[in-house]
Amino acid sequence: MLFPFSVSAQQEDAGDAIHDAIQEEHQKADVREKQVQSLNRKASQLSGRLSSIENRIGKLGSQIKAQEKVLDEIRQYEAAARKEHYVLEARRDKIFEELQGLLRALWPVHMQSVQARFAGVENWAMADRRFNWLADVYGATRDKFAEARTTADLLKRNLERQSLLEKEAEVQLAKINNSKDKLLRDKWTLRSNLKRVRTQKESLESELQEILATIKQLNYQLNSQKTKKFDYYKRSLPWPVDGDVIAGFNPGATPPRRGLSLSVIDDAEVRSIFWGKVVHNDTLRGFGRVVIIYHGYNYYSLYAYLGDTAVVTGQEVEKDEPIGKAGYYPLANGPGLYFELRFHQKPINPKLWLTSLN
Incomplete structure (x- = not known):
């Protein structure tokens, strides 16, 4: 019989493709690893700078306290200057009041002396007393x-001092605020950059893990290709079903017998003889329900006269995995199985591949 299908990709090519894919994934992994290392260095640098700023902020705390202490002292000086200003103003007002009293007392006497000159002065002692009295009044007024x-003048200097203290207080306050604002801005910027770098790093690390997982899977597939090579299992493959051979392989017979015919018990379980992929699961005229499995490297196995199947086309099967139940086989006049092995669509003797035990 001819198989009703063809396989476009050979197992050898698949192995080469897997090997190429592994190399490509390794290159990707190398790139990602270098990127992760670069981000690690960048994150370390940012962490160092952030730590430096936090240290500076810690040191700035004591500096700010010192500046605030200076500011408090300036405020105290300001308060003392204002208090002194009030005292000086009160003192000035009192002096003006006393001065006004002296002027009120002096002015009439002065005018009288100017007008009358020495009128009413009877002797030198009286004149001397008047002169001394006037001199005292003039001196007190002066x-x-x-x-x-x-x-x-004191009030003027006091006001100037208050103005200077106020400006100095503003300067100190501006220094404090500028120092705080600059460091907080730097800290916020560094934290934002560090967060962004860490996010990129996590993303790349995730990609790297996925690539490594892909490499592992591809290596597994490649190893599977190597360890599951059909040729390696010649004379050690399991029988597809427990039963008795009723017709052996004889392509020269009439009609040719290209496989094995087996008689089995009712509902006997039929199993795949090797790892492979189901490429056919349907009825064929003259063979009932047939499952064909491709095992790579152009090897196929065929299971005919199945009662039912447990696999679907395209499904990958394991060695010894059940694929169905034996059905009615006319040659066995009851339940049985017809089994073939083929290489490049050419039938080969199954007994040379199956274990001697059955």
């Missing part, structure tokens, strides 16, 4: 004027 000028 002293009050001097004190008033001094107080005005």
Whole structure:
């Protein structure tokens, strides 16, 4: 019989393709690993800079406390200056009041002296007393004027000092705020960059793990290709079913017998003789329900006269995996199985491949 299908890709080519795929995945893994290492270095640098800023922020805390202490002292100086200002203002007002009293007392006497000159002065002692009295009044008035000028100067310097202290306080406060703001901005920027780098690193590490898993799977497939090579199992393959051979392999007979005919018990379990892929699961005229499995390297196995099947076309099967139940086989006049092995569509003697035990 001829198989009603063809296989476009050979197992050898599949093995080469898997090997090429493994090499490609290794190259991807190398690239990802270098990228992860680069991000590790970058993350380390950012962490170091962030740690440095946090240390500077810690040190800045004491600096800020010192600056705030200076600011508090300036505020205290300001408060003392304002208090002194109030005292000086009160002192100035009192001096002006006293000065006004002296002027009110002095002015009439002064005008009288100017107008009357020495009228009413009876002797030199009286004149001397008047002169000394006037001199004292004039001196007291002059002293009050001097004190008033001094107080005005003090008030002026006090106001200037208050202005300077206020400006100095503003400078100190600006320094504190600028230091805080700059470090906090730097810290926020570094944390954002570090978060972004770590996210990239995690993504690349995830990709790397996927690539390594793919490499592992491809290696497994490649090893499977090597260890599951059909040629390696000649004379050690299991029989597809437990039963008795009623007709052996004889392609020269009339009609030719290209496989083995076996008589089995009812509902005997039929199993795949080797790892492979189901490429046919349907009825064929003259053979009932037939399952054909491709085992790679152009080897096929055929199981005919099945009662039912447990596999579907395209399914990969394991060695000794059940593929169905034996059905009615006319040559056995009851339940049985017709079994073939083929290489490049050419039938080969199954007994040379199956274990001697059955």
